[in-house]
Amino acid sequence: MIDSRVNDVIARMDRLAHERVQWEQVWSDIADYCLPDHARFLPGGASAAQARYDLMSQGPSAIERGRVRFDDTALRAVDRLASGMESLVTPQSEKWHGLAVTDPLAPEADDEEKEYFERYRDYMFAVRYNARSGFIGAHQKALRSAIALGTGVVFVEEAMGADAHVVPALYRYLPLSECYLAVDAQGEPDTLFRKFTMSARQMVQRFGEDGVADNVARAADSATEKDRLFTVIHAVQPRADGEGDRRMARNAPFSSLYIDRDNSRIMGTGGFYEFPFVVYYWAPVETMPYAQSPVMMAMADIRGLNAIRKTALRGLQQYLDPPMAIAHDGVMNRPNLNPRALNYNAIDANGRMKIQPILTQQRPDFVQQMIDAERTSVNDSLYVTLFQILMQNPNMTATEAMIRANEKGELLGPAGGKIQQAMGREVERLAGILQRKGALRRGSPLAPPQTLDGRSFGARFTSPLDRLRRSAEGLGIQRTLQAVMPLMQADPSVIDNFDLDMIARLTSEIEGAPQKIMKTVDERDAARAQKQQMQQVQQGLEMAKTGGDAAKNLIPALGQVAGLMGGGGTPPPSGPSRP
DSSP, rough: OOOHHHHHHHHHHEEEEEEHHHHHHHHHHHHHOOOOTTTTOOOOTSSSHHHHHHHHHHHHHHHHHTTTTOOOHHHHHHHHHHHHHHHHSTTTTTTOOOEEEETTOOOOOOOHHHHHHHHHHHHHHHTTTOTTTTHHHHHHHHHHHHHHHOOOHHHHEOSGGGGGGGEEEEEEEEEEGGGEEEEEEOEEEEEEEEEEEEEHHHHEEEOTTTOOHHHHHHHHTTTTTTTTTEEEEEEEEEETTTTTTTGGGSSSSEEEEEEEEETEEEEEEESSSSSEEEEEEEEEEETOOOEEEEHTTTTHHHHHHHHHHHHHHHHHHHHOOOOEEEEESOOOOOOOTTTTTOTTTOOOOTTTTEEEEEOOOOHHHHHHHHHHHHHHHHHHHHHHHTTTTTHTTTTOOOHHHHHHHHHHHHHHHHHHHHHHHHHHHHHHHHHHHHTTTTSTTTTTOOOOOGTTTTOOOOEEEHHHHHHHHHHHHHHHHHHHHHHHHHHHHHHHGGGGOHHHHHHHHHHHHTTTGGGSSSSSSHHHHHHHHHHHHHHHHHHHHHHHHHHHHHHHHHHHHHHHHHHHHSSSSSSOOOOOOOO
């Protein structure tokens, strides 16, 4: 008897597949031009196992798609924009987020709390960028998918087993062709059905012989059938309210079912305390589960460029190797156009060529101008030109560079904000995994200070994009100080209007300086008190020295006064006496 949950999952899977049919045609066209290595988009009702077998028999998808693509400008632009967004939002060379208390009305963190947040953040980055976690590859592929298709998906799975303390979280990129999404009332993704394939051997390894169907177990034991493919559905969705005990993973807020679609059998059940899929959006469409992309906006230019390039290649081939017009006189054979070949009877009695190329006034130079113009338009649509602004004039002043940076932050801020929203969910998911692994328990190096007990904290982004957004503040500070400098020459007390300590700390925050290079307020005040004490001691020594010199000069003067008082007259001249 088939479990009712199987029918429910398959029915909802079919509905989700039907709802995105129109998107799949657009995604398929985009993949032809921009993502040649992406898996093909197939109708929702198709068997994933049979589809994968058909695709494997056809060869790599990049080769097939290369036959309809005649220009790689869009392909390269997607890669460049993905690299640019990674360098702005999640650069591998920087700590692109910190941690802070989520309550916006909470007082500013003290120095102990800031140091703890930095320590916890560093550990999260060590886990995330561990070579075995798979974050870098999954993140880069999801960025490319979001830029080209509007939506990208990464599965953040909690690691189990002996090595879980070394690599607590595992990241895996999921092709959009396998993922069927749904969102809640706020437009946030909370449901994902993934349809993919597994071999019989893999299914037994993952779910055990007791968890799979009999024919799957027999296939896994067979030397010729162990790699036979089966269709699997992984359904993750919110658990019904009041269903089960949520303190256990099987009854966590999000339910998880692995279903053998071909045999209508549940192979595994479980749950997630957080939604385990990080969904990258470029430009979400209201409350729809999928988003639009800059490539969709530029598809007219991309198609036009591809058509022009195709025609140009054909025209260039005709220009370089034109067809020949040959006089039909019954004497001349087919001409040999190879280098140094001899063609008899190719000239008539008057010395005129019997063979003439057919030229239709092709203009390769004009076509190239059209191609360059279309390429510029595509690069503008995909922000490639924007990333080249600072490189075009490396000699610009610091103020000019800051203005340019502010403009770049304003243009890329909306798209970068959507990527950061996804990374915020990734931080929440990773933090939940680390907490369940015991990283924050009392006695652990990552145990929070008592001042943070009972308080929730989350990501606070400090990426180059955030610094670009705040470059206007730095520019305002710089311009204000430049305007005040002439006034200080007339009246130095003007500087008393500014809190120089706040300017120094705010500037270091805008520029992304690590907190550890800054002294705490107590350390700063102690250093100033010590410096002031040393200055007072130095002033005392100088006064003592000045007093000693004065005493030396005072002794002769007192002697002269005593002489005057004892002799009753003027003191004798200080020079030699005269006879």
